[in-house]
Amino acid sequence: MADIDTDTPRATTPGAMFTNAAKIVGEVAFVPGVSLAVDGDIKNGALHAAAALAAGVVLGPVLGPIAWFASALDSYSQSVSGRHLHQHFSLPSFRKADV
Numbered sequence: 465m466a467d468i469d470t471d472t473p474r475a476t477t478p479g480a481m482f483t484n485a486a487k488i489v490g491e492v493a494f495v496p497g498v499s500l501a502v503d504g505d506i507k508n509g510a511l512h513a514a515a516a517l518a519a520g521v522v523l524g525p526v527l528g529p530i531a532w533f534a535s536a537l538d539s540y541s542q543s544v545s546g547r548h549l550h551q552h553f554s555l556p557s558f559r560k561a562d563v
Contacts (some may be wrong), residue, residue: 487499487502487540491537491540492533495513495516495517496512496516496532496536497511497512497535497539498539499540499543500512500539502543508539512535512538512539515531516532516536519532519535534549538550
């Protein structure tokens with residue numbers, strides 16, 4: 465996976481905003497993994513969809529929707545930023561070359 469430079473601000477165009485809005489609607493309304501599939505990453509999109517469906521079956525009607533939403537958020541995060549959701553909340557990792 466390519467590293468994305470998060471330090472450089474990017475211009476947000478109306479087209480990019482519309483695309484991102486369509487991705488988040490697809491994630492929540494249809495099935496998690498849609499945004500990755502739209503980006504061409506079919507394998508990860510299918511894995512997010514399978515994880516959400518399995519979690520819905522295993523966790524039942526109470527925790528299933530929470531797992532569905534978490535899978536959708538992670539898929540959207542990976543599609544838009546190139547990082548999983550939990551990586552946005554962790555400290556940056558330093559490689560030996562950076563020190």
